[in-house]
Amino acid sequence: MTPDELxxxxxxxxxxxxxxxxxxxxxxxxxxxxxxxxxxxKGLTTAVKEKGLREKCRIRGAGCMGLCSSGPLVxxxxxxxxxxHVGVDDVPEIVESLDTQPVPRLLCDTTIPFFQRQKKIVxxxxxxxxxxxxxxxxxxxxxxxxxxVLTEMDPDEVVQEIVNSGLRGRGGxxxxxxxxxxxxAKATGxxxxxxxxxDEGDPGAFMDRAVLESDxxxxxxxxxxAAYAVGATQGYIYVRAExxxxxxxxxxxxxxxxxxxxxxxxxxxxxxxxxxxIRLGAGAFVCGEETALIASIEGGRGLPRPRPxxxxxxxxxxxxxxxxxxxxxxxxxxxxxxxAGWFSSIGTExxxxxxxxxxxxxxxxxxxxxxxxxxxxxxxxxxxxGGLPDGKSFxxxxxxxxxxxxxxxRHLDTSVDYESLRELGAIMGSGGMIVMDESSNMxxxxxxxxxxxxxxxxxxxxxxxxxxxxMHTLLDRIYNRQGTKRDLELLSELCEVVRETxxxxxxxxxxxxxxxxxxxxxxxxEERLVSDGVRGxxxxxxxxxxxxP
Amino acid sequence: MVVAQRVQKVSHxxxxxxxxxxxxxMRRAGNDRHALIETLHAVQESFGYLGxxxxxxxxxxxxxxxxxxxxxxxxxxxFTLKPPxxxxxxxxxxxxxxxxxxxxxxxxxxxxxxxxMGESSPDGKVTLLSARCVGSCGLAPxxxxxxxVVGRTSPDELVDRIERxxxxxx
Ligand SMILES: Cc1cc2nc3c(=O)[nH]c(=O)nc-3n(C[C@H](O)[C@H](O)[C@H](O)COP(=O)(O)O)c2cc1C
Numbered sequence: 001m002t003p004d005e006l007x008x009x010x011x012x013x014x015x016x017x018x019x020x021x022x023x024x025x026x027x028x029x030x031x032x033x034x035x036x037x038x039x040x041x042k043g044l045t046t047a048v049k050e051k052g053l054r055e056k057c058r059i060r061g062a063g064c065m066g067l068c069s070s071g072p073l074v075x076x077x078x079x080x081x082x083x084x085h086v087g088v089d090d091v092p093e094i095v096e097s098l099d100t101q102p103v104p105r106l107l108c109d110t111t112i113p114f115f116q117r118q119k120k121i122v123x124x125x126x127x128x129x130x131x132x133x134x135x136x137x138x139x140x141x142x143x144x145x146x147x148x149v150l151t152e153m154d155p156d157e158v159v160q161e162i163v164n165s166g167l168r169g170r171g172g173x174x175x176x177x178x179x180x181x182x183x184x185a186k187a188t189g190x191x192x193x194x195x196x197x198x199d200e201g202d203p204g205a206f207m208d209r210a211v212l213e214s215d216x217x218x219x220x221x222x223x224x225x226a227a228y229a230v231g232a233t234q235g236y237i238y239v240r241a242e243x244x245x246x247x248x249x250x251x252x253x254x255x256x257x258x259x260x261x262x263x264x265x266x267x268x269x270x271x272x273x274x275x276x277x278i279r280l281g282a283g284a285f286v287c288g289e290e291t292a293l294i295a296s297i298e299g300g301r302g303l304p305r306p307r308p309x310x311x312x313x314x315x316x317x318x319x320x321x322x323x324x325x326x327x328x329x330x331x332x333x334x335x336x337x338x339x340a341g342w343f344s345s346i347g348t349e350x351x352x353x354x355x356x357x358x359x360x361x362x363x364x365x366x367x368x369x370x371x372x373x374x375x376x377x378x379x380x381x382x383x384x385x386g387g388l389p390d391g392k393s394f395x396x397x398x399x400x401x402x403x404x405x406x407x408x409x410r411h412l413d414t415s416v417d418y419e420s421l422r423e424l425g426a427i428m429g430s431g432g433m434i435v436m437d438e439s440s441n442m443x444x445x446x447x448x449x450x451x452x453x454x455x456x457x458x459x460x461x462x463x464x465x466x467x468x469x470x471m472h473t474l475l476d477r478i479y480n481r482q483g484t485k486r487d488l489e490l491l492s493e494l495c496e497v498v499r500e501t502x503x504x505x506x507x508x509x510x511x512x513x514x515x516x517x518x519x520x521x522x523x524x525x526e527e528r529l530v531s532d533g534v535r536g537x538x539x540x541x542x543x544x545x546x547x548x549p
Numbered sequence: 550m551v552v553a554q555r556v557q558k559v560s561h562x563x564x565x566x567x568x569x570x571x572x573x574x575m576r577r578a579g580n581d582r583h584a585l586i587e588t589l590h591a592v593q594e595s596f597g598y599l600g601x602x603x604x605x606x607x608x609x610x611x612x613x614x615x616x617x618x619x620x621x622x623x624x625x626x627x628f629t630l631k632p633p634x635x636x637x638x639x640x641x642x643x644x645x646x647x648x649x650x651x652x653x654x655x656x657x658x659x660x661x662x663x664x665x666m667g668e669s670s671p672d673g674k675v676t677l678l679s680a681r682c683v684g685s686c687g688l689a690p691x692x693x694x695x696x697x698v699v700g701r702t703s704p705d706e707l708v709d710r711i712e713r714x715x716x717x718x719x
């Protein structure tokens with residue numbers, strides 16, 4: 001295919017779509033599917049057929065529409081109507097009303113802050129296109145950035161554009177993406193690789209999954225542009241086996257891209273070639289860490305190794321390798337389309353663009369949101385999510401999962417950017433955001449994350465393997481009202497040791513949930529402590545702890 | 550770098566047709582040792598678990614020491630070395646599910662079928678597993694019973710659900 005043929009295809013597809021008077025978009029992302037969206041979609045398809053409306057109304061399976069708390073969601077175009085909590089029983093009424101007024105009792109108000117306060121870049125197509133059809137993506141301008149890059153730009157111009165945009169990695173640490181691309185571009189090696197990190201292991205995070213399920217071509221386009229910029233010919237998407245729908249859609253998307261010549265040899269009839277393969281994770285959190293991920297793609301146990309050398313110089317099979325997160329790649333095509341200046345005008349001085357969060361907990365509204373960097377936590381919790389229902393009171397918001405921390409009410413006005421969150425002892429993380437009310441005990445929450453790190457520790461380095469186990473034992477003891485003041489001191493000491501001496505990010509950040517809850521909710525620890533004598537024959541408390549997990 | 554290797558003649562552990570699927574997976578990767586995890590995925594998808602015979606077969610075919618194959622198979626939580634029970638109950642223990650009471654789901658299922666986490670019940674009816682987050686936090690707490698997502702569930706409802714499955718078989 002040539003760029004002209006792409007434009008042609010885009011025009012044809014748009015005309016085809018405009019041939020329909022209406023389009024009913026049914027959310028077919030994981031959450032709506034689990035509440036019956038597939039049945040609704042089938043019901044609508046049958047009803048439209050029976051009423052002889054097939055030429056008039058298109059039924060489209062679309063990606064995530066964000067407001068998971070009101071699913072299953074159905075959106076009607078071009079009227080711009082959103083229906084919530086749609087069941088199979090509602091189908092006749094919806095079809096009946098196509099040419100009249102929308103069904104009032106199913107209407108979801110789209111003027112609420114949940115919709116109005118968001119800013120969509122990564123999710124711009126999510127819920128608006130059929131993720132299983134490449135033509136849908138092309139109709140909204142997909143693969144046009146790639147065409148421009150391949151025919152009009154040099155690789156270093158592409159790198160420079162990403163540098164200028166200020167994009168930073170969305171996988172957690174926030175490393176400047178342009179800088180990383182530049183390093184890989186300059187590195188020398190027989191081969192170079194591009195890897196998309198879709199391991200998303202943080203419990204309570206489902207942003208990457210939603211992007212892959214809703215707009216897989218966007219990620220492929222971003223990876224292909226990256227490959228051109230750094231000089232790679234082979235790409236891998238490392239995706240969790242626990243995400244079957246995302247895997248299925250990615251597989252489909254790769255086949256479709258190959259069919260149209262957007263992957264493989266001579267892309268857009270230029271000398272550039274690039275192929276993407278899928279590699280499945282197998283349920284090990286540590287494999288999200290880049291060096292462990294590489295070990296896993298190579299077919300071995302997912303053990304991290306010390307850096308440097310960084311993957312950019314010495315990665316997959318010893319070759320220069322670019323690793324970015326799903327959401328990072330999902331920003332790329334938009335940046336090249338709208339320009340670096342546009343992207344860097346969004347957000348704060350050091351954190352540009354938007355961030356996708358998966359929002360959960362006892363909230364009036366929850367689901368998947370994309371907000372401009374620099375928005376306050378309060379706006380997210382109280383405007384977008386509508387606060388906590390039933391008179392419950394806000395206690396803390398947890399960001400960054402097992403590497404992150406709990407932020408209390410008094411810091412709700414903090415701006416959401418990499419630096420501000422880190423100052424509070426939390427991190428931006430990959431985007432899990434969980435709100436807790438008074439019923440959550442913070443020692444229990446810290447124990448939960450420590451249990452996670454303990455089980456997920458790969459065992460390669462001692463501080464993490466033994467340290468997480470000991471910290472968990474201490475937390476468990478304190479939670480069960482058997483810990484002493486000395487235990488609490490030991491816990492703090494261990495936090496320090498494990499943070500300073502662990503090999504990879506897993507151990508280095510494992511103490512964060514403890515540190516942040518100790519910092520803001522120390523009283524919850526202290527009220528559970530007992531005096532030394534109470535626990536019986538004391539001595540060194542650690543002597544009573546078994547050493548092998 | 551995938552370099553095609555000379556394939557050793559290794560016969561299938563049984564005349565089960567499913568071994569052909571496993572062979573195809575290895576062949577696609579040029580029978581290279583890098584294909585180990587892909588192959589183990591194929592075995593688990595076809596047979597439901599990684600049996601001894603399968604591990605030995607894959608080790609020989611890919612020319613990897615059995616100890617390495619075993620090391621990889623046990624490193625990843627997703628792989629299971631024991632045959633699953635009749636029904637599979639996976640309780641999500643992600644953060645959102647945890648704070649909404651997922652541990653009680655585990656306790657109840659575990660008590661009802663006398664099964665501990667990661668194991669199958671003595672009567673072979675139920676296998677109880679945990680997931681680290683199935684990514685539908687809006688529906689917390691969640692269990693996945695025989696592949697079907699049961700959202701916003703309670704201990705009673707979940708036990709009831711599994712019991713009904715058992716009865717349908719009878
Ligand atoms: C224990 C651990 C788990 C991680 N998990 C993920 C993950 O699930 N997804 C991800 O993109 N990055 C994860 N990372 C970060 C990666 O190592 C790497 O920094 C990231 O993929 C780089 O992409 P980015 O620059 O686009 O953010 C993890 C890091 C650690 C230490």
